[in-house]
Amino acid sequence: MDSGSSKFPRDPTPIVGSSTDVSPLTSRTLKPPHDERTADEQAAGADWNALAASPRFRELLKAKRRFIVPAVVFFVVYYFALPVLVGYAPALMTKRVLGPVNLAYLFALSQFFMAWLVAALYVRAAAKFDRMARDVISGASE
């Protein structure tokens, strides 16, 4: 899960990233790569309107929306189903389903695994978003 793991593609933006993405635990001073540009230098040459209108960027936004909107709707519905069911269908939720454990507690516990699952799926999807974002930026500097 570390940023340095191979799960994530290399970040497209010329960021200190690789060599200086190290917390200053030691007193070692690290040199930035020679192509390092400041945020302002990097932004100065960008034509934002052209980028925003480019098909690659539209594609990125669409891909993000396709994942994020359903994911948010899903977790909000799943989460609020718990207090709603507990509040308005108590007979169902106090039913003991696993030895002494009732449905309410199991459903509450399942929320943790739901959260981890959605997060894991997002990390997988975001790897693709990172690639698409890199394409948008490299298209800009061509």
Place this chain on the structure above:
Amino acid sequence: MTPALGMFLGFVLVTLVITYWSARKSRGASAYFAAGRRITAWQNGLAVAGDYMSAASFLGIAGMIAFNGYDGFMYSVGFLVAYLMVLLVVAEPLRNAGKYTMADVLAYRLRPRPVRAMASLSTLTVSIFYMIAQMVGAGTLVRQLIPGVSYEMAVVGVGALMVVYVVFGGMLATTWVQIIKAVLLMSGSVFLSVLVMARFDFNLAKFFASLGAISSTNAAGATVTRDFLTPGLLFKNPLDQISLGMALVFGTAGLPHILIRFYTVPDAKTARASVIWAMILIGLFYIMTTFFGFGAASLLGPDYLGAHGGTNMAAPELARAMGGELFFAFISAVAFATILAVVAGLTISASASFAHDFYTNVIHHGKQRRDDDEVRVARITAFVVGAAAIMIAMALGPSVNVAFLVGLAFAVAASANLPVIVFSIFWKRFNTTGACAGLAIGLLSSIALILVSPDFMKSPLFPLKNPGIVSIPLGFLGAILGTLLRREPEAEAKFAELSVRANTGLGAEKATLH
């Protein structure tokens, strides 16, 4: 010297060494406010967890489960699920488009002065309310944990330490205090859970079976036996739970002290990875509240806990019963570290917002007279905020009920901050009027509803303890209606730039060398 006092002092000593080391390392605003943006994913994940899991989480939830069973566990669930909102919606755009504070993203394409002034007000409100709750908690807690230390001494001590961390060590010291606290809290919780489960021969069935009938004495003096897995022992009104859930799930993504943590990492991808680390830790911690919360109910019982310090002492008392004085001392020191790490995070978010949003951008129109102006103002603010928090906590005294302050902080964050953050990133038409209206209505409605809630009034005008279910829709509605009042072509024209920046990270603030 008692073992508890010894462990407190040990923790304080370690954090002061870190502060000294951070103070020597940090130069410049990016180092002071964002630790040079060189915190790694796992470090920031631990720090987010350390920033987030307050004494209310550790002591409060353990106590609530120990006294009310399942309903207390509802808090645990909400606190984790809330991070999905942070992960999916706010963390990455914020890191890509902002610099030091939440208001950076709002002010990006809107008129900066009114927006920053309002955002700064909301940030200070959330941070200070939350901080006072922590300080009063610290005062009452330390008094119970170390005999001979008074409430006032404890409040001054906690206040002085957090000011030292933030004034001298900035974000780097704050981050490491939070990391150490997170490690202590996680290991304390694991030990405690293992000791509890050992009493049940590590048999989950036996553990849960013991929760089916727990006897306690009710207010009338009669003995009642309740199933602690049954919902409804604490929340009688279902709307109460839904409203609380809304404030938790939508509020976390608007808490300024959590949001500024994402500026401490090199890029948005690291911000994302750090949320994942935080979610693993926070999730494991809140699952463990099952063992030590329900464990305290089953092994000690609400009556014993009620006679030994009440709700907040459930976890430390359980530790004493399971592992003796030394373990009690350790868990007490963990609780103390927990409070310190959270108040340090709150102090730096309040002072960063005042210095960066209000002083530099509202008063001085974005120009600093001298290079280090912003950092100097932030240091003074941290000192003033610390002093104010000490005085308010002393004036309120140990007996005041502060639980509503944390609820209020989450409600303001959800009703005022989240709508404007979401709209400024995703809604092109959104404008300055909408931002100011959303912030003002979210802030005022949550405060007003709390003032007429059961926490404040004998015959409340508003029946719910948490205003979320009303104030969050009001915050969104205020932002939408305010926006529709007028058009702001400048804001719409800059949407393309913000959108590209937020989604690709082009031109995002870089990590710096110290």
